[in-house]
Amino acid sequence: MNVIVCKDKQEVAKKAYELLKDVVANKPNAVLGLATGSSPIGLYGEMIADYKAGNLSYKNVISFNLDEYVGIDKNHPESYSSFMHKELFDHIDIQEDNTHLPFGDTQADCDAYEAAMSDVSIDLQVLGIGRNGHIGFNEPGTSFDSLTHIVDLDEKTIEDNARFFDNDANLVPKKAISMGIATIMKSKRILLIATGENKAEAVAAMVNGPVTESMPASILQKHADVTVFVDEAAAANLK
Ligand SMILES: O=P(O)(O)OC[C@H]1O[C@](O)(CO)[C@@H](O)[C@@H]1O
Secondary structure (H helix, E strand, O other): OEEEEEOOHHHHHHHHHHHHHHHHHHOOOOEEEEOOOOOOHHHHHHHHHHHHOOOOOOOOOEEEEOEEEOOOOOOOOOOHHHHHHHHOHHHOOOOHHHEEOOOOOOHHHHHHHHHHHHOOOOOEEEEOOOOOOOEOOEOOOOOOOOOOEEEEOOHHHHHHHHHHOOOOHHHOOOEEEEOOHHHHHOOOEEEEEEOOHHHHHHHHHHHHOOOOOOOHHHHHHHOOOEEEEEEOOOOOOOO
C-alpha cells in the first residue's frame, strides 16, 4: 500500500487526479470504479476543470459505481445517481450509456450488476473510507468473499449520512446495494481518498492494523496496487 500524505484536501484532490489522469490518458476506454460521499468531490472537481480546459476526454470511458441506497428514487436529490450527475457526469463528456450504478433490493438485482461487470475489468477503483472502515457500503463484519449484495447500514453510517437528510437519521435509508469486498479487490488499481481527523482512526487501522473483516478496508493490504491519498489530519495516527 502506497500512502501519500498531503498537506490538505486540495492537494489530495490534485495528487489523486494525477493518478486518474494517467490511467485515462493511457487508456481512453478505461473502466473506472466510482465512489460517492464527500471524499471524492475534490477529485471530481479536478476532473471537470481539466476536461473543461480541453485536456482529457471521457467519451469512451466506462464507469461502475460502488453503491446506492435501497428504496430511494433515482431522482431523489440524495440518491447516488443524482450525486454522480451533479458532481461529475453532467460536467464531462462521459456517455450516459457507459455509466452504471447498482439499483434494486433483490439478489437478482445484485447478480445483474455483477454480470454487467463480468465482461470488463475495472482499471481504477476510486474509494473513500467510512469512519468504521467501510469501503463501498461494506460494513464491519462483511465477508471478504462478498460480491454485490444488499447491506444493512451500520448505525455509525446512518449517523454520518444524516447530514444529507436534513440531519434526521430517520430519513436515511437503512439498506443499500453495494459492490462486495471481492468485487472491489478484482480491480486492477485502487485509489483511496481520506481527509479530516474523523478518518484518522480508520486510516491507521486500514494501513497498520490486522487484516480482519471487522475493519473492511484492512483487506486492501492484500491488494497489489493501492494508493492512499490522505491529508495531514487523516494521517495523524499513522506510525
Ligand atoms: O466520503 P464520506 O462522505 O466521508 O463517506 C465515506 C464513504 O461512505 C460512502 O458514502 C458509502 O459508500 C462512500 O461513498 C464514501 O467513500
